[in-house]
Amino acid sequence: xxxxxxxxxxxxxxxxxxxxxxxxxxxxxxxxxxxxxxxxxxxxxxxxxxxxxxxxxxxxxxxxxxxxxxxxxxxxxxxxxxxxxxxxxxxxxxxx
Amino acid sequence: xxxxxxxxxxxxxxxxxxxxxxxxxxxxxxxxxxxxxxxxxxxxxxxxxxxxxxxxxxxxxxxxxxxxxxxxxxxxxxxxxxxxxxxxxxxxxxxxxxxxxxxxxxxxxxxxxxxxxxxxxxxxxxxxxxxxxxxxxxxxxxxxxxxxxxxxxxxxxxxxxxxxxxxxxxxxxxxxxxxxxxxxxxxxxxxxxxxxxxxxxxxxxxxxxxxxxxxxxxxxxxxxxxxxxxxxxxxxxxxxxxxxxxxxxxxxxxxxxxxxxxxxxxxxxxxxxxxxxxxxxxxxxxxxxxxxxxxxxxxxxxxxxxxxxxxxxxxxxxxxxxxxxxxxxxxxxxxxxxxxxxxxxxxxxxxxxxxxxxxxxxxxxxxxxxxxxxxxxxxxxxxxxxxxxxxxxxxxxxxxxxxxxxxxxxxxxxxxxxxxxxxxxxxxxxxxxxxxxxxxxxxxxxxxxxxxxxxxxxxxxxxxxxxxxxxxxxxxxxxxxxxxxxxx
Numbered sequence: 001x002x003x004x005x006x007x008x009x010x011x012x013x014x015x016x017x018x019x020x021x022x023x024x025x026x027x028x029x030x031x032x033x034x035x036x037x038x039x040x041x042x043x044x045x046x047x048x049x050x051x052x053x054x055x056x057x058x059x060x061x062x063x064x065x066x067x068x069x070x071x072x073x074x075x076x077x078x079x080x081x082x083x084x085x086x087x088x089x090x091x092x093x094x095x096x
Numbered sequence: 097x098x099x100x101x102x103x104x105x106x107x108x109x110x111x112x113x114x115x116x117x118x119x120x121x122x123x124x125x126x127x128x129x130x131x132x133x134x135x136x137x138x139x140x141x142x143x144x145x146x147x148x149x150x151x152x153x154x155x156x157x158x159x160x161x162x163x164x165x166x167x168x169x170x171x172x173x174x175x176x177x178x179x180x181x182x183x184x185x186x187x188x189x190x191x192x193x194x195x196x197x198x199x200x201x202x203x204x205x206x207x208x209x210x211x212x213x214x215x216x217x218x219x220x221x222x223x224x225x226x227x228x229x230x231x232x233x234x235x236x237x238x239x240x241x242x243x244x245x246x247x248x249x250x251x252x253x254x255x256x257x258x259x260x261x262x263x264x265x266x267x268x269x270x271x272x273x274x275x276x277x278x279x280x281x282x283x284x285x286x287x288x289x290x291x292x293x294x295x296x297x298x299x300x301x302x303x304x305x306x307x308x309x310x311x312x313x314x315x316x317x318x319x320x321x322x323x324x325x326x327x328x329x330x331x332x333x334x335x336x337x338x339x340x341x342x343x344x345x346x347x348x349x350x351x352x353x354x355x356x357x358x359x360x361x362x363x364x365x366x367x368x369x370x371x372x373x374x375x376x377x378x379x380x381x382x383x384x385x386x387x388x389x390x391x392x393x394x395x396x397x398x399x400x401x402x403x404x405x406x407x408x409x410x411x412x413x414x415x416x417x418x419x420x421x422x423x424x425x426x427x428x429x430x431x432x433x434x435x436x437x438x439x440x441x442x443x444x445x446x447x448x449x450x451x452x453x454x455x456x457x458x459x460x461x462x463x464x465x466x467x468x469x470x471x472x473x474x475x476x477x478x479x480x481x482x483x484x485x486x487x488x489x490x491x492x493x494x495x496x497x498x499x500x501x502x503x504x505x506x507x508x509x510x511x512x513x514x515x516x517x518x519x520x521x522x523x524x525x526x527x528x529x530x531x532x533x534x535x536x537x538x539x540x541x542x543x544x545x546x547x548x549x550x551x552x553x554x555x556x557x558x559x560x561x562x563x564x565x566x567x568x569x570x571x572x573x574x575x576x577x578x579x580x581x582x583x584x
Binding site: 011015016017054055057059060061062063064065066067068069070071072074077078085086087088089090091092093094 | 144244
C-alpha cells in the first residue's frame with residue numbers, strides 16, 4: 001500500500017469541507033495511510049469461497065407502517081440553529 | 097440540411113417522482129403539500145439529521161415502488177441495498193442522502209411510447225428508492241446574501257426511474273415523460289402535479305453523426321420541472337451541440353441548468369469537479385428483502401394501465417390513437433368515458449368521445465372544474481347524448497342543454513321537456529313549413545330556378561328560422577331539396 005499523496009489528502013479534505021494547514025496535511029497523510037494499510041490486511045484473507053455481503057444481519061426486512069406522527073415544533077427544531085429566520089435555518093449563501 | 101439529417105441525438109432521462117405516502121421514507125413525519133405547508137412543520141430528529149437516530153423504511157413506499165417497477169415490466173430484486181451518497185449541502189442535514197446504488201430495487205423494464213413515427217419502446221435501466229432533500233430559498237437582502245432551509249421535504253420518499261439512452265427525438269422524450277407520469281398517476285403513487293414539483297426530470301443528451309453507433313460526449317441537464325422546460329432545454333442542447341460539432345470542436349462533458357426565462361442552459365459544474373459521492377452500503381439499514389409473495393400481491397393489485405386502455409379504446413371503440421390518447425391521459429377521464437358509454441347504449445363511442453373531449457372539457461374549463469369532480473355525472477351526459485342521437489334535439493340545442501344541466505343539476509330530459517326544445521322531425525310539419533317559405537319568397541324561387549343554386553342554403557336558413565331552430569336539419573334539408581326539385 002503506497003502512502004496517500006498530498007493531493008489525495010487535499011481532495012478528501014475538500015470533500016469533508018475541512019481546511020487543513022500544511023503541517024496537518026502531512027500528519028493526516030501519515031495517519032490515513034496507516035489506517036488504510038491496517039484495513040488492507042483484510043485483503044490477505046482468502047475470500048474466494050465467500051459471497052460478497054453488505055450486511056451481517058439476517059436477511060429480513062425491517063419496515064414500519066405508513067403512519068404519520070407529528071415531529072418537532074419549528075421552535076424545537078430551530079432551538080440549536082446558530083441563525084434562524086421565518087421558521088427556517090439561515091445559512092451562508094448557497095449558489096450552485 | 098437540418099440538424100436531424102446530420103446528427104442523431106441520443107437522449108436518456110432520469111425521472112424523480114415523490115411518492116404520495118402519509119409519512120416520510122425513513123421516519124414518521126407527515127408528507128405535506130409543499131405549496132401550502134408552513135416551513136419546518138414536518139421535521140423530526142431523524143430527517144433533521146440529529147446524532148443517534150436511526151432510519152426505518154416505510155413499507156408503503158416500498159410497495160408503491162414495486163407497483164411502478166412492475167408496471168414498467170421490471171424485474172424486482174429479492175434483496176436490494178440502501179447506500180449512502182455523501183455530499184455536503186444544506187438541503188441535506190445528515191451530510192448524505194440514503195439512496196440505492198449498486199443493487200437497486202428493480203431493473204430492466206420497458207415503457208412503450210407512441211409518436212408520429214409509430215410505436216416504440218424505451219428501455220428502463222433501473223428503478224430505485226431514495227429520499228428527497230430539503231428546500232433552499234436564496235435571499236438577497238440588506239443583511240447581504242444568504243439561504244434559508246426548510247426541511248419539510250427532506251426525507252419524502254422519492255422514486256428514481258432511469259431510462260436507457262433510447263430516445264432520439266424531442267417527441268419521444270415527451271412521450272416517455274408523459275407516459276411515465278400517466279403510469280404514476282394511474283397507480284395512485286404520485287399526483288402528477290408538476291407545478292408542485294412532485295415530478296422532476298434530468299436529461300442527458302449527446303449527438304452522433306447519423307449512421308454512427310458510437311456515443312458522443314453527453315451533457316446532463318438538471319432539475320427540469322415541467323414538460324415544457326424538458327422539451328425546450330433538450331431542443332436547445334441539441335442545437336448547441338450540433339453547432340459545436342459543425343465548427344469541428346468537441347462537446348465538453350458537463351452538467352447544466354436550465355434558465356426558463358432566457359431559454360438557455362448554463363453550466364453548473366464541469367464533470368472534473370463533480371461531487372465524489374463515496375457511496376457505500378448504508379450501515380443503519382438492513383438489506384431490503386422483497387419476497388415473491390409481496391411481488392405477486394402487488395402484481396395482482398395493478399390496475400389496467402394507460403397503454404393497455406389506450407389500445408383497448410382503439411380496438412373496442414374504433415377511436416383514433418389521438419382521441420384514445422386524450423381519453424386515457426388521466427384515469428378518472430377514462431373511467432368517466434366508459435361510464436358514459438355504459439349508460440348510453442345507442443350512442444356511438446366516437447360521438448361520446450367528441451362530447452367528452454370537446455363540450456364537456458370546455459364546460460369544465462369555464463367552471464374551473466376538472467374530471468375528478470365533473471360538473472355532471474356520466475349518467476347525465478349519457479342522457480343528453482341519447483336524446484341527441486335519437487334525433488330529439490339537434491347539436492346546437494344539445495350544447496345549450498349541457499350548459500343548463502351543469503347549472504341546474506336537472507336531467508337532459510327535464511330541460512328538453514320544460515323548455516319545449518324537442519326537435520321537430522314530423523314530416524308533414526316540415527313539409528308545410530318548406531311550402532310556406534317557398535311561397536313567401538317567390539322572387540328567390542325564380543332566381544333559384546334560373547340557376548342561382550346557392551340560394552338553397554338561404555332557403556334552408558329561412559325554414560330553420562321559422563321553426564325557431566327546433567326542426568331536424570336533416571329532415572328539413574331533404575324536404576327542401578325534394579320541393580325545389582319539383583319546381584325545376
